[in-house]
Amino acid sequence: MTEHTTPRHTPKGRGVFGALLLSAVCLAGPAHADTAAAKPGANLQSLAELDGKAPSRRNLDIKTWNTAEGAKVLFVEAHELPMFDLRLTFAAGSSQDGNLPGLATLTNAMLNEGVAGKDVGAIAAGFEGLGADFGNGAYRDMAVASLRSLSAKDKREPALKLFAEVVGKPTFPEDALKRIKNQMLAGFEYQKQNPSKLASIELFEKLYGKHPYGHPSDGDARSIPPITLDQLRAFHAKAYAAGNVVIALVGDLSRTEAEAIAAQVSAALPKGPALPKLAQPSEPKPGVNHIDFPSKQTHLMLAQLGIDRADPDYAALSLGNSILGGGAFGTRLMSEVREKRGLTYGVYSVFSPMQVRGPFMINLQTRAELSEGTLKLVQDILRDYLKTGPTQQELDDAKRELAGSFPLSTASNASIVGQLGAIGFYDLPLNFLEDFMQKSQSLTVEQVRAALNKHLAADKMVIVTAGPKVAQQPLPPPTDKPAEQPLGVPEH
Template identity: 60%
Template sequence: MTKPRFDLIGLFAFLLLAFVMGVMLSESFEQPAAENAEKPSLSTLSELEHTAPAPRALDIQRWSTEQGLRVLFMPAPELPMLDVRLTFNAGSARDGDQPGLAMLTNGMLNEGTGTLDTTAIAAGFEDLGAQFSNGAYRDMAIASLRTLSAAEQREPALALFRQVVATPSSPADALARLKNQVLAGFEYDKQNPGKQANQAFFKALYGEHPYAHNSDGTPASISALTADHLRAFHQRAYSAGNAVLVMVGDISRSTAEQIATELATALPQGPALPALAQPSKPTPGNQHIEFPSQQTHLLIGELGVSRSDADYPAVYLGNQILGGGGFGTRLMEEVREKRGLTYGIYSGFSPMQARGPFMISVQTRANQSAGTLELIQQLLRDYVAEGPTQAELDAAKRELAGSYPLSNASNADILGQLAVIGFYDLPSDHLQRFMQQVQALSREEVRDALQRQLKVDDLLVVTLGPTVEQQPIPAPGSQTLPAPSSTPEH
């Protein structure tokens, strides 16, 4: 998952955002407004696109149902709507020896329920003015609902949502269609250098760990999967005890408890799946993949941190300065601005249940790829050894302080944040605590955390491109940028 990057736009905008952040970070949360308080009148969800979100206190409430479903609820009476998300510990890390199983199971949720086919499901949500969405990733699988909060729309929308998530039938015709789409995607991926490089990097980084394989599976594994495989996985991984329910919207606590109980009762019954093992340290080194192109893709990295690692705030802030904050980062300044070697270069930690990757990604001219790699490695070595300057640290803190309110400005934003808190079992005040931790960090603390987590001599390097005679990279000051051979991979 890519983290958004924001730029400060003028002093007035910064002061306004800082004020909003102050409201949201307040430890003395306001009591939510009464359910019958005056609200904007909405007849359809599409009207929300033109409605500015109002600042609100984060009144996060948590409990578990008898079936083991963990629940996070935040009242949001400002708008007459409700957002619901179920997050299952059912990502591709749970595929076992059947790569693509989690992806296909999630993709089939809204394709049929036994009594409803995919057309009836889509029409049911549309007639109610509701929106259903779903997706599967390495750690998790999700199913989300957005509906108006009035009982006449909310209750039938939730009934349909329960049926879709709890009792998918995986009809044969729909499964065949989805499998054909995935198989066609594999053919497209053969011409997608960024996708090939990314898959090779994960395989080299994780070896036999569940994070290593492609979440979409392989042609052989997808072809072999049947509806019975999907039903068995759903019964095991989509159980109430293996899920987190998040609700943000214009409902009371008692209504939220009723919704949670009904969902927990409808889902398969079972415990949480066991925790993932930590990956083994990979053997550092370089891997080259031959590919006909004018450019070379470079992926450079190593194992990073898990979501619960105490160093995460420090390495997150440090990475914003290195290459995670867009223009103005060290990598962008030295590789793009001063030497014109690329249109974009980015770095990032991706914390997951187990140690996620730290990765730097860039595309550059094939005949300057060796020099670009050496430059990036030296920049990383210097940064890890010295840490950020005080000016860099202060600027990064200001930008994060200004952008933080925007990341929680809407119900959908907060829903996503609470889903992360619930799934990774973080404290309810994680959002506020994280920002406080970041703002309190010193240069030395950031440097020390980077030194603990990044070992420049342990880097894995995957290059994908043609083997060509190499030329020296330009000296600082050159501004000539290479023409991209495709859409830049970020």
């Protein structure tokens, strides 16, 4: 699921939890873009100040405490702009669906459909009239609700009052439930024409089996229609409880004001404890699974269980993966599969650590008649990389790129509030960002290779392909100048 801001009259978009290099530092994924200063050219001022040097990163002075109801709060004071960002992160993702797949997504989508005396249009107009943005989204691990508002008291207080009502006391209107269900059902019909989505659903089912991560986070055409208003209300009362949330605050606020905001939001939520932690998934059975689909290209997805967010090898695996396929051009996969052979438009690999072991994935698409050879090539590249590890030059280049991109992790209040939410949600130390950077820059080739081999094995991949069954052709030989343009141009 992706995050959306009001005004919103359609269901939230759907997607797979995302990209590597910035995910290594931007822990929480979606966030709102920061607002530029009002004078002309102000958004380019930082470029003038660089003077050829790497940008410096903000040092975060994170304050933390718990509210009376048990909510964990993380706060960073930042007075550069007259606004603040508030993000609530609940352990209320699809992994808490139980036997009702899609319950978490539907509950989150219904939050701003109605409160006492206001429908979805009035809620959207209320935030817009105050110059405030409301956002929400549901994922496998978590559900989020966010507010961006001006910090002036006359704007802040009514925005917070409306936000607290939306998140803490939604009315779940029946007509809105019918509308959103219909929109979701239409989306499921569209998925039938999307081989990449079909392959992703199959991959998670094969990788996780009966584990809570195994079913589609949005549910499916059979699970959504029977969900009732009473079930939504019960899930909200349990999963949106004050003891089950992390409150992240960044912006133009004093510590006293931040404490008052956290107390107000926490008191508005249902009372209740944190939900139990998830069990670790069992090792899946490796193998190839094919979905027959009429298209000119075949989607290839390879995966195995990776790590959870708190794994001590996180830095080594992130850096190692950026060399394998986590960046753009210049990675092992892009060089061998696209640049030397023109077999695909793009290929990437990613670790997606979650509360428990998230997936390590490789994803690409290529011409159907070359799919088997391309799959074997990708497996051979992974096998060779695990055997040899990165070269010293590759490691040095990856460290340099990380050092250059790392300041983006704290470049705006929106990025900082996402960091705080993830640090709190995954119980990471407050100095996680500094520690991650220090660990990454001190890694050796052998440490990266050892970490990769500890967590990955080329013969343990769960593979899903989606495309037509056609006669196969041999792969073109590698060359510095492929005769054709890349073949795997995305069809969807």
